[in-house]
Amino acid sequence: MTDSNITPLHKALFRILRPLARLLLRNGVPYGEFSELVKRAYVESALEDFTDGRRKPTDSRAAVMTGLTRKEVKRQREILSGGNPARETTSNANRASRVVSGWVHDATFQSADGQPAVLAFEGEPSFAGLVRKYSGDMPPRAVLDELLRVGVVVVEEGTGSLHLRKRAYVPAGDSDDMLQIFGEDVSDLIATVDHNLVSSEQGRPPLFQRTLTYDNIPSDVIESWRKHAAGRSQALLEDLDSWLGPYDRDVTGSQGNDSAKDAVRTGVSIFYFEEPIQQGKNGDDQP
Incomplete structure (x- = not known):
């Protein structure tokens, strides 16, 4: 791929994949295993997210969309039909x-x-x-x-x-529970970004998505900023939880026969980030 073929989406994808590759390598996941999961995700999305609502999606159509062979689409579909552990939400x-x-x-x-x-x-x-x-x-x-x-x-x-002592549970350490939260948080963020990219075309209101970023903060400020950001973020989440939590049917006990049909998963995710700015070979600042 030449530089002229690199689109803004390609640049965004590389920025997403770079820390993901670091996490995968640290946890012993080789490229081939990651590639299998990507194929599965492509097939599931083609079969479920791009239907016209009238016809059952076919392996041939999924193959055209994904660039995979029909044989590979069939193989991945059969794996998915046996149950997708990635969809398990009860951890x-x-x-x-x-x-x-x-x-x-x-x-x-x-x-x-x-x-x-x-x-x-x-x-x-x-x-x-x-x-x-x-x-x-x-x-x-x-x-x-x-x-x-x-x-x-x-x-x-x-x-x-x-x-x-605390009104929220956050697992400690590099545990299976932390990886579960990682999958949920990143998935939710990408789904929100995808929604906002097409919301105007589909006549839907955008979802709230904001980020506060500075790139020239002195290092001796970071420890105080980290504590301040954590405290204010926790206070905001507790305030939002006080508003939304009482409507949760698990708490109210108002489960009806049709409650699952109109149930909505919703929330607000806040995360903190920091990284040193490195000087590139040409003198430009690079993350």
Whole structure:
């Protein structure tokens, strides 16, 4: 590919793929394995996202769209028909988050002033009851150990009562749960960007998408800025959660027979970034 053939989309893709390649190499994922996943994603998108609503998409049409052979499209489609693990949304991270959300929003687990109550492990109400309601078959002790590990919950000395210290669960370390969140966050961002690129053509309103960026900040400011950004971002998310959380059907208990048909997954994602500016060979600043 010559420089004249590099489009703005190609430049954007390379910028996305560069840190992705670093993550994949760090986790021992070679190019061939990544290539297989890309083929699968192309086939699934061609079969599901570009239908005309009248005819069932064919392997031939998917092959034309993706540039893959019909044999390869058929192979990937058969793999997808056996179940796509990438679509699984119930992870330990999601279950732990639901427990924290239930503690914050469910009146059963709140004190008289509407704040998360101090809970005993067993009893009524209790932490074990909270886990059984919001985390399915996860053992309450396992959930508590994880929330203690990341500092979301603390145990009161003497009584053993459990206090909710933070209103959000964030897994610590390079764990499977962090990779689950990575997949969700990046997928959501790309879906929002894709929506906004075509929203005007399709007569749909754009989704909110904003970024604050500076590229000449002195390094001795960064530590203070990092703490300030984290504090204000957390406060904003807690404010938004206070507005939206009470509408969650898992909390209200208003599950109807047709509730799944009109259910919407929505939210706001905030992330912080920083990187040193390096001098290029020609003297230009480069990230």
